[in-house]
Amino acid sequence: MQAVHFDIQAVGNTWLTHIQQRIDEKTKPLGSLGELEGLAARLAQIQTQTLDGVAAGRISIVRPTMLVFAADHGIAGHPISIAPQTVTEQMVRNFLAGGAAINCFCQANEMALMVIDAGMISPVCSDHPLLLTRRVNAGTDDFSQHAAMTAAQCQQALRYGADVARDQISAGSNVLGFGEMGIGNTSSASAVLALLENIAVDRVVGRGTGINDDQLQLKRELIHQAVQRIRSMHPEVTADIAMQEAGGFEIVQMVGAMLAAAEQRVTILVDGFIVSVAALLACRMAPNCRDYLVFCHQSAESAHGLTLQALNARPLLSLGLRLGEGTGAALALPLLRAAAAFYNDMATFASAGVEV
Numbered sequence: 604m605q606a607v608h609f610d611i612q613a614v615g616n617t618w619l620t621h622i623q624q625r626i627d628e629k630t631k632p633l634g635s636l637g638e639l640e641g642l643a644a645r646l647a648q649i650q651t652q653t654l655d656g657v658a659a660g661r662i663s664i665v666r667p668t669m670l671v672f673a674a675d676h677g678i679a680g681h682p683i684s685i686a687p688q689t690v691t692e693q694m695v696r697n698f699l700a701g702g703a704a705i706n707c708f709c710q711a712n713e714m715a716l717m718v719i720d721a722g723m724i725s726p727v728c729s730d731h732p733l734l735l736t737r738r739v740n741a742g743t744d745d746f747s748q749h750a751a752m753t754a755a756q757c758q759q760a761l762r763y764g765a766d767v768a769r770d771q772i773s774a775g776s777n778v779l780g781f782g783e784m785g786i787g788n789t790s791s792a793s794a795v796l797a798l799l800e801n802i803a804v805d806r807v808v809g810r811g812t813g814i815n816d817d818q819l820q821l822k823r824e825l826i827h828q829a830v831q832r833i834r835s836m837h838p839e840v841t842a843d844i845a846m847q848e849a850g851g852f853e854i855v856q857m858v859g860a861m862l863a864a865a866e867q868r869v870t871i872l873v874d875g876f877i878v879s880v881a882a883l884l885a886c887r888m889a890p891n892c893r894d895y896l897v898f899c900h901q902s903a904e905s906a907h908g909l910t911l912q913a914l915n916a917r918p919l920l921s922l923g924l925r926l927g928e929g930t931g932a933a934l935a936l937p938l939l940r941a942a943a944a945f946y947n948d949m950a951t952f953a954s955a956g957v958e959v
């Protein structure tokens with residue numbers, strides 16, 4: 604099967620001085636809107652391709668949509684989460700019924716929500732308007748023993764994810780949020796991070812949903828075993844190998860969706876640890892993808908800091924969240940709206956007759 608290819612343009616710094624000049628002409632002391640200025644500049648860079656666009660263009664946030672990718676993980680057959688695998692499906696039903704944290708935050712912040720079955724153990728038989736069924740398989744294999752998926756499944760997951768993003772973009776979205784649901788997926792994310800960044804397993808493994816000391820010890824051992832197995836077979840671990848060996852279908856679909864979004868100059872809202880690991884994989888496959896990422900929050904999962912460091916990222920919020928589902932990304936959307944509002948509508952010193 605032919606590998607999926609993405610053609611992503613770098614945002615480039617051509618217009619950055621002009622964009623910064625537009626920000627500096629606003630009626631405020633230089634730099635006084637702090638990180639909101641960097642956020643506005645990033646959004647403007649993503650959306651602006653001409654000098655006229657810098658002078659008169661507006662940052663637009665159209666049909667912002669949260670994509671929650673759900674899948675199951677063979678490794679969750681071991682007691683490495685507070686919850687059994689069945690909770691993935693139960694939570695997906697909860698998303699569809701509107702009862703989860705992500706539903707509340709999307710509703711509060713006027714964000715659309717779509718849930719993707721990327722490969723849960725059992726399909727949710729539903730023609731629910733929020734559900735997209737893009738199942739690669741009924742969960743991955745236990746990656747502490749075997750590869751999580753085949754090369755063909757990995758390519759299929761990338762393709763499905765890319766198609767999900769393209770469909771939302773065709774429907775008008777120019778901001779896509781990323782969230783996930785999959786019991787055991789912090790194990791997968793930790794293994795991928797250890798493999799890509801060559802970090803010692805003990806430093807990348809955390810408590811996920813809040814496991815106890817015995818479970819943490821087992822989680823470390825299983826991931827250590829996996830990393831040793833994978834490294835002994837592949838002295839050089841590429842993103843493709845990390846995904847096949849230790850990924851989850853929701854993680855790989857997020858990678859495909861991010862790459863497709865970046866290809867179409869769409870802003871990507873990155874949630875917590877698991878989504879950030881997907882972002883790291885996407886940037887390994889296509890470094891220009893980095894230009895389209897907005898890092899929304901820093902999770903309490905200890906390895907999230909290491910992931911953000913690897914991506915040279917400074918997130919907008921730090922609220923001690925450790926939930927996933929896209930919650931941190933949905934909470935950051937009002938900051939994007941505020942950045943767009945001041946960039947688009949704030950008076951300049953000249954227009955307001957303010958002299959300093």
Ligand SMILES: Cc1cc2ncn([C@H]3O[C@H](COP(=O)(O)O)[C@@H](O)[C@H]3O)c2cc1C
Pocket residue numbers: 683684685686690694783784785786787788789790810811812813926927928
């Ligand atoms: C009720 C419940 C709701 C959740 N919503 C997100 N997650 C989060 O926890 C899981 C990852 O943690 P671990 O690797 O420890 O299983 C993912 O499903 C993630 O989205 C949840 C977990 C639970 C139990």
Ligand SMILES: O=C(O)c1cccnc1
Pocket residue numbers: 789811812874875876877878902903904907924925926927928
């Ligand atoms: O940071 C996250 O995304 C996270 C942390 C714990 C559990 N689930 C998700």
